[in-house]
Amino acid sequence: MPLVTLRDVLQPALTQGHAVAGLVTLGWEDMRAYVAAAEAENCPVILQAGPGCREHTPLPILGKMFRHLAEGASVPVVAHLDHGYTFDDCKEALDSGFTSLMFDGSRKPLQQNIDETAAIAEMAHAAGISCEGEIGFVGYADGEASAGTDPQEAAQFARETGVDAMAISVGNVHLQQDKDGGLDEPRIRAIQALTDTPLVIHGGSGVPMAQRTSLARTSNICKFNIGTELRMAFGAALRDAVNSDDSRFDRNQILKDTHDPLVAATRTVLRAFKGDDT
Template sequence: MPLVTLSDVLKPALKRGHAIAGLVTLGWEDMRAYVAAAEAESVPVILQAGPSCREHTPLPVLGKMFRHLAESSSVPVVAHLDHGYTADECREALESGFTSLMFDGSRLPLQQNIDETAAIAEMAHSAGISCEGEIGFVGYAQGETSEGTNPEEAATFARETKVDAMAISVGNVHLQENKEGGLDEPRIRTIEALTDTPLVIHGGSGVPMAQRLHLARSSNICKFNIGTELRMAFGDALREAVNSNPSRFDRVQILKDTHDPMVAATRAVLRGFKGEDQC
C-alpha cells in the first residue's frame, strides 16, 4: 500500500489503546526486516531516517527506498525524518517523499523552539503530511544530560505549534543499552492531563518491556522510538554470519544471514506495543 502519514497511524493508536514503533533505520537490511516483521505481526510501522542514517545515505535515496517497501507491503508504512535540525533538511525530506517530519528544537530556548517547530508544522501540513516536535531535552547515555519536560510548557508547545505528535523527556535516554531505567509516570500523567496531543518516547530501547506495554495501553504515548536495541540485534546477527564461515567474502550472502534474526528481534519489539484487541 502507499506510504501513510504519522497522523494516519497515531490517531487510531490513541483511540484504541496501543502504540506504534518508530524503528531507526541504518540501511536496506534493517528496513526490509522491519517491514517483514510488521507484516508478520499485522501492525503499522514507522521507518525512521535519523542523522547517522542520513550521513550514510542521501534523503532522496532513502525516500525511494521507503516508498518501494511501502508499496509492496500489506501494512501501513510511515516514512519519517527523525531529528531534523534545520528547515532546509525538513524541506528536503518533504521533497524526497517523506510523509512525516520530526523537527528537533529541544536545545533551543522555548519560544524559539515553538516558533521554528510551528513553521515546520505549517510546511508539513500544507503538503498534506505530519509533523512531530520535541519539548524538553532527551539526553544520551554516556553523553548530554536530559532536561525533563515541563508539563505547562508542553501544553503551550502543543497548542501553539499544532504538531501531530510531541516527543517528551520523562526519564528516557538515547542510546541506552540496557533496560534498567524507567519512565516518570507521574510526569507523563500530568502532561497528558494538559494536552491530548499524541506523545512520543525517544530512547525507547531503555524502557523496560512491561512499562512499554503498560503505557502503550493506558497512556497517550502512541509512539516509541527503538534504535539501539535493534542495532545490537543486527550487530549480533552480523558477527554470527561472518564468524560462521570466515572464508566467505560476498557481502550480499553474509548480509542475507542477518534477515531472519532481525525479523525475529523486531517482532518481539512490535508485540510489546500491541493493544489488547490486537493480540
C-alpha cells in the same frame, strides 16, 4: 500499500489503546526486516531516517527506499524524518517523498523552539503530511544530560505549534543499551492531563518491556522510538554470519543471514506495543 502519514497511524493508536514503533533505520537490510516483521505482526510501522542514516545515504535515496517498501507492503508504513535540526533538513525530506517530519528544536529556548517547529508544521500540513516536535531535551547515554519536560510548557508547545505528535523527556535517554531505568509515569500523566496530542518516547530501547506495554495501553504515548536494541540484534547476527565461515567474502550472502534474526527481534518489539484487542 502506499505510504501513510504519522497522524494516520497515531490517531487510531490514541483512541484504541496501543502504540506504534518508530524504528530507526541505518540501511536496506534493517528497513526490509522491519517491514517484514510488521507484516508478520499485522501492524503499522514507522521507518525513521535519523542523522546517522542520513550521513550514510542521501535523503532522496532513502525516500525512494521507503516508498518502494511501502508500496509492496500489506501494512501501513510511515516514512519519517527523525531529528531534523534545520528547516532545510525538513524541506529536503518533504521533497524526497517523506510523509512525516520530526523537527528537533529541543536544545533551543522555549519560544524559539515553538516558533521554528510551528513553521515546520505549517509546511508539512500544507503538503498533506505530518509533523512531530520535541519539548524537553532527551539526553544521551554517556553524553548530554536530559532536561525533563515541564507539563505546562508541553501544553503550550502543543497548542502553539499544532504538531501531530510531541516527543517528551520523562526519564528516557538515547542510545541506552540496558533496560535498568524506566519512565517517570507521574510526569507523563501530568503532561497528558493538559494536552491530547499523541506523545512520543525517544530512546525507547532503555524502557522495560512491561512498562512499554502498560503505557501503550493506558497512556497517550502512541509512539516509541527503538534503535539501539535492534542495532544490537543486527550486530550480533552479523558477527555470527561473518564468523561462521572464514572463507566467505560476498557481503550480500553474509548480510542475508542477518534477516531472520532481525525480523524475530523486531517482532518481539512490535508485540509489546499492541493493545488488548490486537
